[in-house]
Amino acid sequence: MSHTAHIPSHRKPRRGASKVAIRSGVAGGFLSTIAVAGATAPANAEPVTQTIEMPVLTAADLSAAVAQSAAATQQVALDLELQAQEDAAAEEAAKQAKKAKAEAEREAEAKAKAEAKARAEAETKKRASRTAGRTTLSAPASGSAATVVAFLKAQLGDAYIMGATGPNAWDCSSLVQAAYRQVGIELPRVSQDQSVAGTQVGTSNLQVGDILYWGGAGSAYHTGVYIGNGQYLDAANPSKGVVIQDLSGYPASGAVRVL
Template identity: 70%
Template sequence: MEEPLIPVVPMSHTAHIRSHRKPRRSASTIAMRAGVAGGVLSTLAVAGASGAANAAEPVTQTLELPTLTGDVSAQVAQSAAATQLAAANYELQAERDAAAAAAAKEAKKDLAEAKKKAEAKKKAEEARKAAAEAAASRSSERSTLSASASASASTGVSAPASGSVSTVIAFLKAQVGDAYVMGATGPNAWDCSSLVQAAFKQVGVDLPRVSQDQSMQGTDIPLSSVQVGDILYWGGKGSAYHVGVYIGNGQYLDAANPSKGVVIQDLSGYPASGAVRVL
């Protein structure tokens, strides 16, 4: 039997050059290409099946939040701590502001009270000085009146009636503000009859000590004709329980009672029962 002839392929005229030779494909390369091709076909098949499944059922996607790294967690914690610290500082500042406002209000109140007390103290001091000056003035007037009365008594000459009345009225007015004490006879406390007796004694007229007897002295005068210096009495003539002296303009001066002391009052508020004139 004859062996078959194997055709001889003529070589390229550049085949003997190494860089012009076509690289031979190794079996591994071929296998890899075959695997890739198969994988692509498999992928297409799976994609097709997935597309069909997607067409049949809705797909729910789940988004996963990125996991915080250690640095980010630390930054968040620091930010929270800073926020808390700022809030605490704001609260503390608010408390301080409220306390300062309360303290300022209290200080203003204390200052107002201090000013009020200072003004009251000043007024009290002024009143005390005025009272002292009035007392000194009354003492001076008493001394002058006493000296005048003594001079008149020593010479045996009576002053004119008008002058005598003015002396009586001046003495009475000098005692305004003195106390009323039953049975007292001066110089800083009187009852009604002792004051009238002392006033008329300044001009040399001696009157009885008690109201009942004083109402019996001098000349009876109708109340419609009463004049300055007349003695007013309350109660019956000879049984009067109170006396005073008319000083003009519808007023009289008397040692009224323990609550009022020596005062000037309106006759209309406490009309007298009668009047007598001794000057």
């Protein structure tokens, strides 16, 4: 912008002189040139004229401004669309996560129910097996105690190995089971069940062929067979193997009679 002030030499001022000249034009925006001559000067002063020139906007400037505005508008629209897409994706991801969590919880619950059912069925079968064994043993048995004792004595000197079932190595309950199998009686495999596999009798009223047990009835940890004269035969332990021992040295907790 340029400013030009014209101050004329001293002359008699014109009476009541005032003049305002405004030139204006528009070229796509605002383009104007305003010339103002002040009429409020003192009577003894010459009029002052001031010319102000405004910047000129060309068609190219206007076109660039319009293009910039359009680009900004388009960018805003793109940003809004992108934000909408991101919001939709986040909402969908949250739905999928919630669905997956619910499905996992249902599967875990179903698995827990299935496991509980399997445990219950296994326990039922186990109890049924014990009951069937006791029922079978309560029936009249064939054979004799002499046959049982003869079989046991034939195994004297065999090794003791936990879990072994013969013919040259035994654990305590497998030896007892094999002996009674000789006379047609099928005993349970483990000591706990053998200790309740017949009629409970006191250790002061033993007969040959009675099953002796150590520990509680139903929770025994060892079994053997009474062979008379205060003695019993058992698969004792790894260091002794199958031997005959005196009850006085290791009294039994109880006894059951199956013959």
